[in-house]
Amino acid sequence: MIKHLVVAVGLLLPMVGAHAEVNKHARSLAASCAACHGTNGKSQGGMPVLAGLDKALFVTQMKDFKSGARPATVMHQHAKGYTDEEFELMGSYFASLKR
Amino acid sequence: MSINRRDFLKLSGAGIAIGAFPGLAFASSEIVKKKGQRVVIVGGGFGGATAAKYIRTWSNNKIEVVLVERNAKFISCPMSNTVLGGTRTIDDLTQSYDTLKKKYGIKLIHGEVTAIDTEKQAVMLANGHLKYDRLIVAPGVDFMFDQIEGLTADVTNESIPHAWKAGAQTVMLRKQLESMPDGGVFALSIPKAPYRCPPGPYERACQVASYLKNSKPKSKVLILDANPDITSKKGLFMAAWKDLYPGMIEYRANAAVSKVDVAGKIAKTEFEDVKADVLNIIPPMKAGVVASMAGVVSADKRWCEVDFLSYESKVHKNVHVIGDAVAAALPKSGHMATSQAKVCAAAIIELMQGKVPDQAPTIVNTCYSMVSDREAMHVANVFRFNAEKQAMVSAEGGGVSAARSEIEGTLAGYWLKNIMDDVLM
Numbered sequence: 001m002i003k004h005l006v007v008a009v010g011l012l013l014p015m016v017g018a019h020a021e022v023n024k025h026a027r028s029l030a031a032s033c034a035a036c037h038g039t040n041g042k043s044q045g046g047m048p049v050l051a052g053l054d055k056a057l058f059v060t061q062m063k064d065f066k067s068g069a070r071p072a073t074v075m076h077q078h079a080k081g082y083t084d085e086e087f088e089l090m091g092s093y094f095a096s097l098k099r
Numbered sequence: 100m101s102i103n104r105r106d107f108l109k110l111s112g113a114g115i116a117i118g119a120f121p122g123l124a125f126a127s128s129e130i131v132k133k134k135g136q137r138v139v140i141v142g143g144g145f146g147g148a149t150a151a152k153y154i155r156t157w158s159n160n161k162i163e164v165v166l167v168e169r170n171a172k173f174i175s176c177p178m179s180n181t182v183l184g185g186t187r188t189i190d191d192l193t194q195s196y197d198t199l200k201k202k203y204g205i206k207l208i209h210g211e212v213t214a215i216d217t218e219k220q221a222v223m224l225a226n227g228h229l230k231y232d233r234l235i236v237a238p239g240v241d242f243m244f245d246q247i248e249g250l251t252a253d254v255t256n257e258s259i260p261h262a263w264k265a266g267a268q269t270v271m272l273r274k275q276l277e278s279m280p281d282g283g284v285f286a287l288s289i290p291k292a293p294y295r296c297p298p299g300p301y302e303r304a305c306q307v308a309s310y311l312k313n314s315k316p317k318s319k320v321l322i323l324d325a326n327p328d329i330t331s332k333k334g335l336f337m338a339a340w341k342d343l344y345p346g347m348i349e350y351r352a353n354a355a356v357s358k359v360d361v362a363g364k365i366a367k368t369e370f371e372d373v374k375a376d377v378l379n380i381i382p383p384m385k386a387g388v389v390a391s392m393a394g395v396v397s398a399d400k401r402w403c404e405v406d407f408l409s410y411e412s413k414v415h416k417n418v419h420v421i422g423d424a425v426a427a428a429l430p431k432s433g434h435m436a437t438s439q440a441k442v443c444a445a446a447i448i449e450l451m452q453g454k455v456p457d458q459a460p461t462i463v464n465t466c467y468s469m470v471s472d473r474e475a476m477h478v479a480n481v482f483r484f485n486a487e488k489q490a491m492v493s494a495e496g497g498g499v500s501a502a503r504s505e506i507e508g509t510l511a512g513y514w515l516k517n518i519m520d521d522v523l524m
Contacts, residue, residue, distance in 0.1 A: 080496020
């Protein structure tokens with residue numbers, strides 16, 4: 001029982017803890033988006049803020065851009081260049097950042 | 100032994116590395132004493148300044164960064180065509196380097212590099228030298244004036260500006276447009292690709308036409324393109340010219356300018372002599388001269404070949420090259436320079452700890468072009484590392500706007516705000 005509990009907590013809080021190791025590949029993927037969305041996703045105006053965006057929402061948005069379900073001026077073209085796995089990675093990264 | 104810069108350039112042009120001159124680096128004093136691990140970055144444009152900020156941030160300020168830049172302030176080349184159109188001033192594109200110094204602890208040296216010793220790992224300036232563990236060369240482009248008879252750096256500063264680096268020449272070109280008579284000819288010469296900012300010249304034609312349409316409607320814009328066709332966003336530019344500036348813009352393909360009559364403002368191609376009221380020759384380009392000093396120019400004697408996992412030079416260890424100077428099937432743009440800079444920064448931090456850098460760098464590039472005072476269109480692509488080809492290749496799905504729009508004109512302004520902030524704040 002106790003063992004199960006520990007596992008469950010571990011699953012729920014994968015990024016908690018002062019020394020949570022950043023996923024550098026995810027950080028690197030996300031860094032390229034800063035030209036529009038600001039350093040660490042903190043847009044300085046006009047473009048949506050990505051910092052602190054809910055991961056599930058992020059991934060849904062990216063998939064919708066990719067499929068065309070969400071119309072866009074530019075994001076459909078970016079989204080098509082990434083895999084679903086990369087959406088997950090970037091989603092976790094942006095969700096871990098403070099707004 | 101004394102080597103002046105001109106001799107040095109001749110020698111390096113002949114393929115002799117600067118390392119062949121022992122003692123050069125230590126003939127002078129150390130400008131800032133090197134204590135811990137240090138990266139020296141030469142060139143504070145989009146690429147160099149971004150690398151500086153991200154190395155500091157991502158290393159938790161553990162790696163010392165010295166940034167060498169010749170200009171007192173940063174001026175954005177992207178969007179500088181709008182200074183010609185009149186919707187922005189050069190001040191709108193100018194920002195100080197103060198935040199990089201104060202917030203990130205980057206040591207900024209304003210000066211000209213005179214030589215680089217890759218053996219002794221030192222960068223020479225007029226007043227001394229800087230030692231490095233790793234060097235980033237981010238020199239942007241320099242111009243191949245020898246390709247156009249009659250054109251020199253002085254001529255471009257005095258009467259026939261290229262205005263292909265934003266600054267005094269951009270302002271001069273705008274003034275020339277203002278004093279041009281109605282009914283005059285603005286002639287624009289485009290070099291063979293690759294050159295900085297592929298859609299830039301065609302955007303410039305739009306911005307100049309936008310100004311002329313309102314102020315001097317009988318005037319003409321004549322494009323002399325050395326390329327066989329419009330190199331970027333072709334359909335969108337042709338539509339913009341036809342819809343927004345009917346009868347005003349004339350385009351000639353395969354029209355390389357080989358000679359200029361400076362006093363007469365005449366550009367000569369293989370087929371004709373073109374007399375202009377305002378002449379704007381964008382000369383062919385190569386990696387900025389600092390790359391030659393470092394001996395890292397390898398492709399076509401013009402560009403620098405790198406390992407795309409780290410942007411380390413294929414010629415010299417511990418020397419990295421980013422931005423326009425890189426030889427690659429990647430657009431030479433501001434956004435691309437920042438994207439490369441971040442891959443390079445992350446890799447250098449790993450390498451300095453004896454670790455392996457990210458093996459799957461994936462980066463994005465977007466270029467907006469302003470085709471009027473309000474409307475813009477873009478080209479966007481994701482590029483990923485291909486291990487088999489050892490190259491960055493375009494991923495699925497990139498492309499251009501469906502049509503120019505005012506929405507994208509507004510977004511282009513926000514892009515500028517955010518990227519300037521990402522680089523400098």
